[in-house]
Amino acid sequence: MSDTAADSAGTGRADSDGNASYGHKPFKRSRSHFADRITADGRDGWPVQAGRYRLVVSRACPWASRALVSRRLLGLEDALSLAVADPIQDDRSWRFTLDPGGKDPVLGIRHLSEAYDARERDHPGGVSVPAIVDVPSGKLVTNDYQQLTLDLATEWTALHRPGAPDLYPEPLRAEIDEVMEGIYRDINNGVYKAGFASGQQEYEEVYEALFARLDQVSARLADRRYLVGDTITEADIRLFTTLVRFDAVYHGHFKCNRNKLAEEPVLWAYVRDLYQTPGFGDTVDFDHIKRHYYEVHTGINPTGIVPLGPDLSGWTTPHHREELGGRPFGDGTPPAAAS
Ligand SMILES: N[C@@H](CCC(=O)N[C@@H](CS)C(=O)NCC(=O)O)C(=O)O
Numbered sequence: 363m364s365d366t367a368a369d370s371a372g373t374g375r376a377d378s379d380g381n382a383s384y385g386h387k388p389f390k391r392s393r394s395h396f397a398d399r400i401t402a403d404g405r406d407g408w409p410v411q412a413g414r415y416r417l418v419v420s421r422a423c424p425w426a427s428r429a430l431v432s433r434r435l436l437g438l439e440d441a442l443s444l445a446v447a448d449p450i451q452d453d454r455s456w457r458f459t460l461d462p463g464g465k466d467p468v469l470g471i472r473h474l475s476e477a478y479d480a481r482e483r484d485h486p487g488g489v490s491v492p493a494i495v496d497v498p499s500g501k502l503v504t505n506d507y508q509q510l511t512l513d514l515a516t517e518w519t520a521l522h523r524p525g526a527p528d529l530y531p532e533p534l535r536a537e538i539d540e541v542m543e544g545i546y547r548d549i550n551n552g553v554y555k556a557g558f559a560s561g562q563q564e565y566e567e568v569y570e571a572l573f574a575r576l577d578q579v580s581a582r583l584a585d586r587r588y589l590v591g592d593t594i595t596e597a598d599i600r601l602f603t604t605l606v607r608f609d610a611v612y613h614g615h616f617k618c619n620r621n622k623l624a625e626e627p628v629l630w631a632y633v634r635d636l637y638q639t640p641g642f643g644d645t646v647d648f649d650h651i652k653r654h655y656y657e658v659h660t661g662i663n664p665t666g667i668v669p670l671g672p673d674l675s676g677w678t679t680p681h682h683r684e685e686l687g688g689r690p691f692g693d694g695t696p697p698a699a700a701s
Contacts, residue, residue, distance in 0.1 A: 381451075384661035389558035391551060394506040395487040396478075400494065401517045408496065408503050410518050412441040415503065416466075418474055418493040420456060421647040422449040422654030424550065424603040425507040426492035431599045432511045434641035434697050437523020442514075443468060447491060449654035455489040469500060477502045508546075511596060525695035529596045538590050541597045548575035550604050557616025557662060565617065573620045580628045587635070587688030594690050598636060605633040606646055609672050611655040615663060624676060634676070635683040639690055644700035648674060 400408040400415065408415075417433065419426035433442060445466045447456040456474040458466040465472050477495045478485055481502040493505045504510060515529040530538065552572040559565035579601065582589065589597040604612075608623040624630050637643035656668040690696070 381658050382661045384558045384659050385560055386661055388560055388564075389555055391554070393487070394490075394504070394508070395485055396481065396493075396502055396504050397506040397509065398504050399506075399509060399513055399517070400503060401513065402520065410521065412521055413443070414497055416443050416445055416468055416495045416497050418445045418447060418456070418466075418477075418491055418495060420447045420449055420491045420654065421645070421650040423491050424607060425490075427603040427606075427645060428507070428511045428599050429492045429514065430645040431602065431642055432514045432529065432596075434645060434700065435529065435594070435599075436514055436518065436526045437697055438514060438518060438521060439701075441518070441521040442494075443497075445469065445495075447474060449650040450657055456491055468497060469495060471500070476500070478505075511599065515596060523697065525691070527594060527691045527694045529594070529599070531591065531593075531595065534591050534595065538595055538597045541589050542600055544575055545579065545597070545601055545604075548572050549579070550600060553604060553608075553612040553616050553618050556618050557612070557659075569618065569620070572618060576626070576629065580626060583632050584628050585686065587632075587683050587686040588690075592688045593692040594636075594639070602633060602636045602642060605629060606637060606642075607651055607655075608633075610648055610652055614669060615655050615659070622672075624672075630676075631681040631683050634679065634681040637677050638681065640696040640699060643677065 398406040398408055400406075400410055402410050404410075417429055419430055421427065421430070430444075433439060433444070445458065445468065446460060448459040451457065454473045454475050458464060458472055458474075461467055469477065471477060473489075474491070474493060475489045477493065477500055478489050480500045490505050490507075492507050492510055494503045494510065495501065496503050512530055548568075548571045552568055552575065555568040556565055556572060559568060579589075586592070588594055589601065605623060608618070612618040613622050623633065637646070652668050656663050657666045660666060
């Protein structure tokens, strides 16, 4: 699928020159080094199994948040447990300081890097979320953020809740992949390329591509409720996790400021519709999002000051997108309220 790998973001331990170097050297998102797949037939040695694996995320991270949404929509909470890292990394990267004693209670580790090191000492490519760890061995299985959610949708089906939606329906995959490719390049990764650009021309090019793509997506969504077909798919999840961060961080911190999302009638209604759908908004933590970006990327925000805005009250206002029709969960049902 698509150009997953080649072109983009913030990986790596926050030591070396990691976060302070953003904006000072060309931005490159590295290929996920650990690309094993957890599958129904276990062909990579990792069979789908309830209770065996732990999903490690930061609620700040858009790539990890895809998995948070998928896990909720598919009802995998009991089958795939969740570790939430502190939104602020230290010099050993993601850490479990939100948990009692600073340790993940299931894996018994303080830093996610311990699971990476257990899998491969001196691995290249840094430590990133999302990650899935094999609980019995404590070893990282995958940090392949592009494949991970597709596998939750298509390989974990035996453990899906009754009424789970098909997020990657076979007949629509070519169209979903095509839509996601442009969204990945110009929007998901585009905001990072703008934010971490190290030169004016580089910034201007990605800014233009970002807003051209947002305009195109907005036109597509003007008369249809969802990106592909008439139900929620993987494509909507991937667009959502970037759009929900747009006004809070990308508009200011990443200089993606032609306009705010709240000034875009179609996209603002679209993202509020998803935000208000069970499984989307209940995964979002604006405090984690804002503190992570503004405090961690000292290369582009040296003071570390976290802005107080924007006002979040608009997120729950009526969006009227249901007037476009669409069946959010297809023949299925929404997930129960988050516990
Ligand atoms: N795994 C992918 C994408 C995931 C990603 O970039 N996650 C970020 C957080 S949004 C991360 O964990 N970066 C490592 C760090 O900041 O220490 C990559 O390597 O580019």
